[in-house]
Amino acid sequence: MSADISTTKEKGGGAYFSYLRKRWFPGGAVHGRWVDYAFIGAFVVAIGIGTLATEIFFTEANIRNLSRQIVSNGLISLGMLIVILTGGIDLSVGSIVALGGVLSAGMSDKVGIGPAILIALFFGAVVGWVNGVFVARFKLQPFIVTLATMGIVRGFVFVYTETPLVSKHPDFRILGASSVGPLPVTMIIMLICFALIWFFLNRTPTGRATVAIGGNKEAVWLAGINVQRTIILAYVLSGLFSALAGAILVSRLGIAQPSLGIAYELDAIAACVIGGAILGGGGGGAIGTFCGVLTLGMINNLLNLHGVQSYYQEIIKGAVILLAVLARRKER
Amino acid sequence: MGVMHAIFSQLQGGEGGFEVYFLSNRMETKEFLMMQGISKSYGGTQALRDVDFSAKSGEVHAIVGENGAGKSTLVKILSGAIQPDTGQILINGTQTEIDSPQFAHRLGIRAVHQHFSLVPHLTVTENILLGDMPTGKLRWWINWPEAHCRAQEIIEQIGFRDIDVRKPVSRLSVSQQQMVEIAKAVEVKPRILIMDEPSAVLSQEELKRLFALIKQLKEKSILILYISHRLNEVFEITDRVTVLKDGALVGTVRIQETDRGDLIKMMVGRTLDEVFPDRHAGSGAEILTLNGLGMEGSFENISFSVAQGEIVGLYGLIGSGRTEVARCIFGAGQPTSGEIRLNGRVVRPKSPRDALKAGIAMLTEDRIRDGLVLFLSIRDNVSLANFQLMSRLGILNRRRQNSLVRSKVQELRIRPPEMDRLVRTLSGGNQQKVVLAKWLLARAKLLILDEPTRGVDVATKQEIYNIIKGLADSGMGILLISSEMPEILGMSDRALVMREGRLVGEFLRQQATEQNLLACAAGVIEKSGGG
Numbered sequence: 001m002s003a004d005i006s007t008t009k010e011k012g013g014g015a016y017f018s019y020l021r022k023r024w025f026p027g028g029a030v031h032g033r034w035v036d037y038a039f040i041g042a043f044v045v046a047i048g049i050g051t052l053a054t055e056i057f058f059t060e061a062n063i064r065n066l067s068r069q070i071v072s073n074g075l076i077s078l079g080m081l082i083v084i085l086t087g088g089i090d091l092s093v094g095s096i097v098a099l100g101g102v103l104s105a106g107m108s109d110k111v112g113i114g115p116a117i118l119i120a121l122f123f124g125a126v127v128g129w130v131n132g133v134f135v136a137r138f139k140l141q142p143f144i145v146t147l148a149t150m151g152i153v154r155g156f157v158f159v160y161t162e163t164p165l166v167s168k169h170p171d172f173r174i175l176g177a178s179s180v181g182p183l184p185v186t187m188i189i190m191l192i193c194f195a196l197i198w199f200f201l202n203r204t205p206t207g208r209a210t211v212a213i214g215g216n217k218e219a220v221w222l223a224g225i226n227v228q229r230t231i232i233l234a235y236v237l238s239g240l241f242s243a244l245a246g247a248i249l250v251s252r253l254g255i256a257q258p259s260l261g262i263a264y265e266l267d268a269i270a271a272c273v274i275g276g277a278i279l280g281g282g283g284g285g286a287i288g289t290f291c292g293v294l295t296l297g298m299i300n301n302l303l304n305l306h307g308v309q310s311y312y313q314e315i316i317k318g319a320v321i322l323l324a325v326l327a328r329r330k331e332r
Numbered sequence: 333m334g335v336m337h338a339i340f341s342q343l344q345g346g347e348g349g350f351e352v353y354f355l356s357n358r359m360e361t362k363e364f365l366m367m368q369g370i371s372k373s374y375g376g377t378q379a380l381r382d383v384d385f386s387a388k389s390g391e392v393h394a395i396v397g398e399n400g401a402g403k404s405t406l407v408k409i410l411s412g413a414i415q416p417d418t419g420q421i422l423i424n425g426t427q428t429e430i431d432s433p434q435f436a437h438r439l440g441i442r443a444v445h446q447h448f449s450l451v452p453h454l455t456v457t458e459n460i461l462l463g464d465m466p467t468g469k470l471r472w473w474i475n476w477p478e479a480h481c482r483a484q485e486i487i488e489q490i491g492f493r494d495i496d497v498r499k500p501v502s503r504l505s506v507s508q509q510q511m512v513e514i515a516k517a518v519e520v521k522p523r524i525l526i527m528d529e530p531s532a533v534l535s536q537e538e539l540k541r542l543f544a545l546i547k548q549l550k551e552k553s554i555l556i557l558y559i560s561h562r563l564n565e566v567f568e569i570t571d572r573v574t575v576l577k578d579g580a581l582v583g584t585v586r587i588q589e590t591d592r593g594d595l596i597k598m599m600v601g602r603t604l605d606e607v608f609p610d611r612h613a614g615s616g617a618e619i620l621t622l623n624g625l626g627m628e629g630s631f632e633n634i635s636f637s638v639a640q641g642e643i644v645g646l647y648g649l650i651g652s653g654r655t656e657v658a659r660c661i662f663g664a665g666q667p668t669s670g671e672i673r674l675n676g677r678v679v680r681p682k683s684p685r686d687a688l689k690a691g692i693a694m695l696t697e698d699r700i701r702d703g704l705v706l707f708l709s710i711r712d713n714v715s716l717a718n719f720q721l722m723s724r725l726g727i728l729n730r731r732r733q734n735s736l737v738r739s740k741v742q743e744l745r746i747r748p749p750e751m752d753r754l755v756r757t758l759s760g761g762n763q764q765k766v767v768l769a770k771w772l773l774a775r776a777k778l779l780i781l782d783e784p785t786r787g788v789d790v791a792t793k794q795e796i797y798n799i800i801k802g803l804a805d806s807g808m809g810i811l812l813i814s815s816e817m818p819e820i821l822g823m824s825d826r827a828l829v830m831r832e833g834r835l836v837g838e839f840l841r842q843q844a845t846e847q848n849l850l851a852c853a854a855g856v857i858e859k860s861g862g863g
Binding site: 203204205206208209211212215216218219220221222223224225226282283 | 662664683684685687688689694696701702703704705706707708712715716717719720723726727728730770774
C-alpha cells in the first residue's frame with residue numbers, strides 16, 4: 001500500500017489551505033484529508049447552533065461562564081493528548097484531579113495557597129511518573145497501568161479525607177474567581193499551557209520524538225532517542241496538568257470533594273478524539289484538541305441552557321465521540 | 333451469475349482433466365489469462381495506461397519494472413483489491429469482473445504478498461489452514477493432531493521441512509514466515525499464483541527450494557506471476573518476462589531471446605553500463621575491531637575489523653547471525669562475550685543512543701518496521717537522529733533544520749524534493765533514501781548498512797551504490813550486510829562470510845568469487861584468505 005505513490009496522494013484544498021496547513025501543522029502528523037480538519041467544521045457548526053438556538057449563548061456572562069467551565073477539561077485533555085500521541089492512554093487523570101484538589105485545599109491552611117498548589121502539582125507529577133515508569137520501563141499496557149493507579153490514587157484521596165474539604169484560607173477562591181478584562185485568569189493559564197504544548201510538540205526535539213513514538217517506537221529508538229524518558233515525560237505532563245486542573249476546579253467550586261473528577265477521563269479522551277487525535281498514536285495536535293475542548297464545552301453549555309437533563313448530555317457526548325472516531329478510523 | 337458459475341465449475345474441474353488438456357497442447361496452448369487495455373488512475377496520477385498483458389497456464393511469467401512502474405497496481409487488479417477504470421480481464425477465454433478479493437480466491441487466484449498477511453500470535457498450522465481447520469465428529473472442536481499433521485504435510489510438500497507447525501508465527505524468522513505465506517497460498521491449489529518479491533527475505537539455500545517448488549507447481553499447469561527486482565532470478569526461473577515502465581507496457585519477451593542488459597534498458601529506458609562504481613580502495617587506520625564477540629544463542633567468537641575508507645561486505649544466509657552482530661555493534665543488542673573497539677578504545681554501547689554518540693550509525697534491514705515513521709514528513713524522519721545538530725537548549729532551530737534536511741534531499745535526489753511530503757507517499761527507493769539521509773547527517777565514523785537496497789529499483793540501486801562509494805572515499809568505514817551476492821562482490825574491498833553464528837571466511841576483493849562465497853556460506857569449504 002505504502003509502495004504506491006498514487007494511492008496516498010494528498011487531496012483537497014487550495015493553495016491557501018495548503019499554506020495554512022504547513023504553517024500550523026508543520027509536523028505533518030495529519031494525513032492531509034478533509035477529516036483531519038473536520039474538528040474545525042464541528043467547532044463552527046457548534047457555534048452556529050449555539051447562536052441560533054438561544055439568545056443567551058452569545059452574552060458576555062455566558063461566555064465567561066463557558067470559559068470557566070472548560071478550563072479543567074482543557075488542561076486534562078492537553079495532558080491526555082500528549083499521552084495519546086505516544087500511543088498510550090491515561091485513565092488515572094480523574095483521580096489525579098481529586099488528589100490535586102484535596103491537596104491544594106487541605107494544605108492551603110497550613111502552608112499558604114501557592115505552596116499548596118505546588119505540593120498538589122508535585123504529587124500529580126509523581127503519579128504520572130509512576131504510570132510512565134510502568135509503561136515505558138516495564139513495558140506494561142498503558143490501559144491496565146493507569147486503570148490500576150486510577151484506583152490506587154482514588155483510595156489515597158479518601159484516606160486523606162473522607163469528607164469534603166473547605167479551605168479556611170481567605171484568598172482561596174481568588175484563583176477561580178478573578179479575571180483580567182473579560183477573560184478569567186484560569187482561562188489565561190489554560191491558553192498559556194496550550195501555547196507551550198503546541199510549541200513543545202512542534203518545535204522541540206523531545207516533542208517531535210513524542211509524536212514519532214506513536215508511529216514507530218522501534219525506529220525512534222534506533223535513531224538514538226531516549227524513548228523511555230520521552231514516554232515517562234508524557235505521563236508526568238499528564239499528571240501535572242490533571243493536578244493543576246484539580247487545584248483550579250476546587251478554587252472555583254470552593255469545596256474539595258474526595259469524589260471529584262470521577263469519569264473525567266472520558267471527557268478528556270472525547271475532546272482529544274473530537275480534535276482529531278487518533279487513539280494508538282498517529283495523529284492529533286494542540287490546536288485540534290483546543291477545538292475539541294471548546295466544542296465539547298459548548299455542547300454541554302447549550303444542553304444546560306436548554307435545561308436538558310444531564311443523563312441526556314451523557315448520551316449525546318457518547319454519540320459525538322463515536323462519530324468522531326468513525327470519521328478518523330484508520331484506512332487499511 | 334451464470335457466467336460466473338461456468339468459470340467457477342471449469343476452474344474447479346478435476347485436476348486430471350486439466351493435466352490431460354495441457355499435456356496435449358502444452359506449447360501451443362492459448363493464453364489462460366488475458367488483460368486487455370487496462371487503465372487505472374488515482375486522483376491525477378495515471379498508475380496504469382492501456383496495458384495489455386497475457387500469460388499461459390504452466391508458465392512462470394515475470395513482471396519487472398522500476399518502483400512505481402505499475403507492477404503492484406496490476407497485481408492488485410488481478411487479485412481483486414482494486415478495480416480498473418477501463419479494460420477487461422479474460423480468464424480461460426471468458427470475460428470476468430474480479431470485483432473482490434473473495435471472488436479472486438474463488439477463481440483460484442492467490443497472491444503471496446511482500447508484506448505478510450499472517451496472524452502473528454497464532455500457530456503456523458492455524459495460519460495455513462485458517463478457515464479450513466479440520467474438526468471433530470460433531471464439528472464442535474478442532475481436531476488439533478490432524479490439523480498439525482495436515483499443515484506439516486503441506487510444509488513438507490513445498491520442500492521446507494524445518495518449520496515447527498506448532499510454533500506461533502511470531503517466533504519464526506522472517507524467511508520462515510515467508511515460507512508459511514507461500515504454504516498458505518499453495519494449500520488451496522490455485523490456478524494463478526502471484527508472487528510479489530518472494531525472494532526478498534530468502535537466503536540462497538531457501539531460494540533454491542523456492543525455485544524447486546515453482547517448477548513443481550509449473551508441472552501442475554499453474555500460472556505463476558513472478559514479480560522481482562532481481563534479474564538473476566528472472567533469468568533462472570521464468571519463461572517470459574513483461575516489462576512495465578511508468579504505468580505503460582514496454583513489452584513481453586521470451587527469456588531466451590533477451591539478456592540482462594536488454595532488460596535493464598527496457599526497464600529504465602537507458603543502458604546502465606556498470607551498476608557498480610569503480611573502486612580504488614585506499615584504507616587507513618582501523619576504526620572498528622571486534623575481538624571474540626559473542627551473544628548466547630545467536631553467534632560466537634566473531635573477530636574482524638573495518639578500517640577508515642574501507643567497505644567490508646558481510647555475507648551470510650538468513651539466520652547466520654549477521655544482523656545480530658550488527659545490532660550488537662549498534663547497541664541494539666547486548667553481546668555476552670568479547671569486546672568491541674572503536675578507534676582502539678573499548679566501547680560497550682548499551683543503546684543505539686550510546687552507539688550514535690560514539691560515532692556508529694546503522695541503516696536497518698526493514699525500513700518500514702524500524703527505519704521510518706510513515707505518517708511523518710521527510711523533514712521529521714531525517715531529523716530524528718540529528719536533533720542535537722539542529723537545536724539549542726532543547727528548542728529546534730527551524731532554519732538550520734530546513735537547510736540541513738534540504739541539502740540532503742538535494743544531495744540524494746529524493747523525489748519529490750518536498751520536505752513536507754509524508755514518507756508514506758514516497759516510493760520504496762525514495763523511502764530508503766530518506767533513511768540514508770538520516771544517517772548521513774549523523775556524520776558517523778562507521779556506517780553499518782543492513783540490506784541497503786532491498787526492494788529498491790535498479791536505477792536507485794546504482795545511486796545508492798555511488799553514495800556508499802562516496803562515503804568510503806571520504807574516509808568513513810562501512811560494514812555492508814547483504815544477501816545479494818553481486819552486491820557484496822561488486823561493492824566490498826573485503827568480504828566476510830558467516831554461517832550458523834560463526835565467521836567462516838574472509839576474502840580480499842580479488843579472491844572473492846560467487847562460488848567461493850557460496851561454498852563458504854553453505855558450509856562446503858572453510859577458508860580464511862585475507863590478512
